[in-house]
Amino acid sequence: ETATSSRKRDHLVICCEKPIEAGDAGFKDVRLVHNALPECDMDAIETRTRFLDRTLSSPLFIAAMTGGHPDTLEVNRRLARAAERYNLGMGVGSQRAALEKPELEESFVVVREEAPHAFLCANLGIIQLRDHGIEWAERAVEMIDADAIAIHINSLQEAIQPEGDHNAEGCLEALRDLCEEFSYPVIVKETGSGISAGTARAIWGAGASAIDIGGYGGTSWAKIECLRARDPGLADLGEAFLSWGIPTVVSLCEVRTTGNPIIATGGLRSGIDIAKAIALGADLGGMALPLLKPAMESDDALFAAVEAIHRELEVAMFLTGSRTVRDLSHARTYITGLTRQMIETIN
Numbered sequence: 001e002t003a004t005s006s007r008k009r010d011h012l013v014i015c016c017e018k019p020i021e022a023g024d025a026g027f028k029d030v031r032l033v034h035n036a037l038p039e040c041d042m043d044a045i046e047t048r049t050r051f052l053d054r055t056l057s058s059p060l061f062i063a064a065m066t067g068g069h070p071d072t073l074e075v076n077r078r079l080a081r082a083a084e085r086y087n088l089g090m091g092v093g094s095q096r097a098a099l100e101k102p103e104l105e106e107s108f109v110v111v112r113e114e115a116p117h118a119f120l121c122a123n124l125g126i127i128q129l130r131d132h133g134i135e136w137a138e139r140a141v142e143m144i145d146a147d148a149i150a151i152h153i154n155s156l157q158e159a160i161q162p163e164g165d166h167n168a169e170g171c172l173e174a175l176r177d178l179c180e181e182f183s184y185p186v187i188v189k190e191t192g193s194g195i196s197a198g199t200a201r202a203i204w205g206a207g208a209s210a211i212d213i214g215g216y217g218g219t220s221w222a223k224i225e226c227l228r229a230r231d232p233g234l235a236d237l238g239e240a241f242l243s244w245g246i247p248t249v250v251s252l253c254e255v256r257t258t259g260n261p262i263i264a265t266g267g268l269r270s271g272i273d274i275a276k277a278i279a280l281g282a283d284l285g286g287m288a289l290p291l292l293k294p295a296m297e298s299d300d301a302l303f304a305a306v307e308a309i310h311r312e313l314e315v316a317m318f319l320t321g322s323r324t325v326r327d328l329s330h331a332r333t334y335i336t337g338l339t340r341q342m343i344e345t346i347n
C-alpha cells in the first residue's frame with residue numbers, strides 16, 4: 001500500500017463519518033423566480049443537455065471522488081452503474097496512485113467496465129501533470145478509456161497537508177502544453193476554493209475546453225486535513241483556512257461571462273441547486289459528497305438519491321416554466337445577502 005493509496009482510503013472513511021463541509025456556497029442566497037403560469041407539461045420536461053459534444057440525460061455530473069485503493073472499488077462500481085443507468089457524466093478520483101503503481105488500476109478500470117457508454121473524465125493533479133508530463137495524462141485516459149481529462153488544482157490542500165507540494169511554479173505552462181498537444185478535451189477543476197475571473201482567463205488562455213469551478217461551501221479539504229492531521233500544528237493551520245475560498249455561486253458569476261463550458265461543483269445539495277447553477281450560467285452541476293454517502297451503502301440507495309435529485313430539478317424547471325435546460329439557463333434569479341455583496345464587487 002502506497003502513501004497516496006492509503007490517503008485515499010483515509011479520505012473516504014473521514015468523509016462518511018465526520019462533518020467535512022464548511023461555509024456556504026451561496027445557494028441559500030439565490031432564489032429562482034417563480035412562474036405561476038408555467039404553460040408547460042411537467043411530465044414532458046426535457047433534462048437532456050449537451051456538454052463537450054456529448055448528449056447527457058441530465059446536467060447532474062458525478063464529481064470526481066475516488067479510486068486507487070482496493071477498498072474504493074465497490075464505491076466506484078456503484079457510481080459507474082448510476083452513470084450508465086441514467087446516462088450521466090462522471091469523473092473518477094485522482095489516478096495518481098494507480099499511475100505510480102499499476103496494481104492499483106482495478107478500482108478505476110471497473111468504472112469503464114460498468115459504464116461502457118457514459119461520458120467519463122480521467123483525473124490528474126496539475127502538479128503530477130507538471131512533473132510527469134503528457135505521458136501520465138495519456139495513461140490516465142487510457143486506463144478508463146476516458147472521453148476527457150480533468151486536471152485538478154488544489155493549492156489549499158497542498159499548502160496544509162503534510163505531504164503537500166509547496167511549489168506551484170510551471171503549472172500553467174504544463175497546462176498550455178497539454179491543451180496544445182492532447183487529443184482529448186481538458187477540463188480544469190478546482191476542488192473547493194473556486195476560480196476567479198482572472199484565473200479563468202489564464203485557464204482559457206492556456207486552451208482548456210471547460211472549467212469545473214470547484215467552489216467553496218461544500219466539501220472542505222481544510223476540514224478533512226484538520227481531521228487527518230496527527231500534528232496539532234497542522235490541524236491549527238487547516239482550521240485557520242476553514243473559511244478560505246470563493247463560494248460556488250460567486251465563482252460561477254466570476255467565470256460565466258466567457259460563454260465557455262462550465263461545471264459548477266462545490267456545495268450543490270439538491271436538484272434545486274443544480275437548477276440555480278444553470279440559471280446562473282453553468283452547463284452542468286457536479287455533486288460529490290451527496291452521492292458518496294449513498295454509494296457507500298448500496299446501488300438502490302444511490303439510484304434513489306439520483307432520482308430524488310432529478311425530481312427536484314424537474315419541479316424547479318416546471319415552476320420556472322422551463323421546458324428544456326436551455327430555457328432554464330434563461331430563468332431569472334433573485335440574489336441577496338453576502339452573495340450579492342460579493343458579486344457586486346466583480347468588475
Ligand code: FNR
Pocket residue numbers: 011012015063064065066092093094123150152189190191192214217218219265266267268286287288289290292
Ligand atoms: C473529492 N474531490 C476530488 N476532486 C478531484 O478532482 N480529484 C479527486 O481525487 C477528488 N477526491 C475527492 C474525494 C472525496 C471523498 C470527495 C468528497 C471529493 C472533490 C470533488 O470532486 C468536488 O469538487 C468537491 O467535493 C466539492 O463537491 P461537494 O462534495 O461539495 O459536492
